[in-house]
Amino acid sequence: xxxxxxxxxxxxxxxxxxxxxxxxxxxxxxxxxxxxxxxxxxxxxxxxxxxxxxxxxxxxxxxxxxxxxxxxxxxxxxxxxxxxxxxxxxxxxxxxxxxxxxxxxxxxxxxxxxxxxxxxxxxxxxxxxxxxxxxxxxxxxxxxxxxxxxxxxxxxxxxxxxxxxxxxxxxxxxxxxxxxxxxxxxxxxxxxxxxxxxxxxxxxxxxxxxxxxxxxxxxxxxxxxxxxxxxxxxxxxxxxxxxxxxxxxxxxxxxxxxxxxxxxxxxxxxxxxxxxxxxxxxxxxxxxxxxxxxxxxxxxxxxxxxxxxxxxxxxxxxxxxxxxxxxxxxxxxxxxxxxxxxxxxxxxxxxxxxxxxxxxxxxxxxxxxxxxxxxxxxxxxxxxxxxxxxxxxxxxxxxxxxxxxxxxxxxxxxxxxxxxxxxxxxxxxxxxxxxxxxxxxx
Numbered sequence: 001x002x003x004x005x006x007x008x009x010x011x012x013x014x015x016x017x018x019x020x021x022x023x024x025x026x027x028x029x030x031x032x033x034x035x036x037x038x039x040x041x042x043x044x045x046x047x048x049x050x051x052x053x054x055x056x057x058x059x060x061x062x063x064x065x066x067x068x069x070x071x072x073x074x075x076x077x078x079x080x081x082x083x084x085x086x087x088x089x090x091x092x093x094x095x096x097x098x099x100x101x102x103x104x105x106x107x108x109x110x111x112x113x114x115x116x117x118x119x120x121x122x123x124x125x126x127x128x129x130x131x132x133x134x135x136x137x138x139x140x141x142x143x144x145x146x147x148x149x150x151x152x153x154x155x156x157x158x159x160x161x162x163x164x165x166x167x168x169x170x171x172x173x174x175x176x177x178x179x180x181x182x183x184x185x186x187x188x189x190x191x192x193x194x195x196x197x198x199x200x201x202x203x204x205x206x207x208x209x210x211x212x213x214x215x216x217x218x219x220x221x222x223x224x225x226x227x228x229x230x231x232x233x234x235x236x237x238x239x240x241x242x243x244x245x246x247x248x249x250x251x252x253x254x255x256x257x258x259x260x261x262x263x264x265x266x267x268x269x270x271x272x273x274x275x276x277x278x279x280x281x282x283x284x285x286x287x288x289x290x291x292x293x294x295x296x297x298x299x300x301x302x303x304x305x306x307x308x309x310x311x312x313x314x315x316x317x318x319x320x321x322x323x324x325x326x327x328x329x330x331x332x333x334x335x336x337x338x339x340x341x342x343x344x345x346x347x348x349x350x351x352x353x354x355x356x357x358x359x360x361x362x363x364x365x366x367x368x369x370x371x372x373x374x375x376x377x378x379x380x381x382x383x384x385x386x387x388x389x390x391x392x393x394x395x396x397x398x399x400x401x402x403x404x405x406x407x408x409x410x411x412x413x414x415x416x417x418x419x420x421x422x423x424x425x426x427x428x429x430x431x432x433x434x435x436x437x438x439x440x441x442x
Contacts, residue, residue: 011040014033018033019060022064025064034067034070038075047091055097055098068102076095089116095112099112106141117130117133120132134160134172144200147208148203151202154215154219157169161222178239181213213240221233234276235276238260250288261289261292261296264296266333277299291314302351304349346379346385
């Protein structure tokens, strides 16, 4: 009891000193008095008193901004020393309420929210943690280091993905431009101009820019996997593959290159996929995984691929992928792989034939006539192929896809010919009229 009274007496004396310094507008003196009060409560392990004093000091009339900042920063050092979770949460909430709406402690508030969200996540309250993190828009904080900003936004994205809120995860991920990871950091080390905000150093636990790049693309892979957007997943793995720390270690880049190859094969045929496929085939590292080189080579070769033979060759590699980086390719992957091989075969046939029977096409594709018609129709609808099916005759006519510029040029030439014909006709009519008038005069 005597210790409590002694603490109260000491706090009372420091509060009087703080009042005097504050009214005199002595910034250094006020800051010291405020910090002394916080330290006194911490040394006495009086956590409830600490919370009460923080609230009291922040609400005192004409309280100086510097004093509030110093108090919040000092009290934040004691969060990890709290005896239990309840006390820790209470202290964080107190500091959070003090810093809410104050721009000069926005950086501290962001860090407090992150700590509180981590506690909520450990308690299994993912939705609450995600909601807490979404309250803070760190992209507007001038004093926060770039790496800390990116790490904070990535944490927001991760929590949204954990609660399966894919729409909000996409919105938050767009706050980060992928170009920021490839920026030259050496150019940023220049003296701040007068009037500029001083950017604080990022805490020690914040990852470096290359590590953040990897985390960003791993989160994007999780997002795109939800929509089975294979080409975007492949591009994300391609970005991870280009990180220097990955490229230098074969144990790191081989699993990534395997994933790049698989997702290239799984992606629907289009110009972007074709470009990535050819650039990957030129990669010398592909010689380390010959089975994947052979797989990609088959896709760029304009020959019909036998699905059964291909599946027997790559089945073990396909199933072994679940033990590799990034895990399994997904439940639909095997079906989609077969679909891509069928599409490849149809494109090959369309190159060599202008007209073919549906029965012969079905034989080449190792499918029934109904399945052949379905796949053919899907490709025509997706505009990856131009073809017409004559069902009574049982034939398919393939046509070359016309470029819009070619169609426009042909139309312009035809129009020019028409105008020439009209001009010649007008000239002939005029000539006949003149001859007729001359004969009447005679």
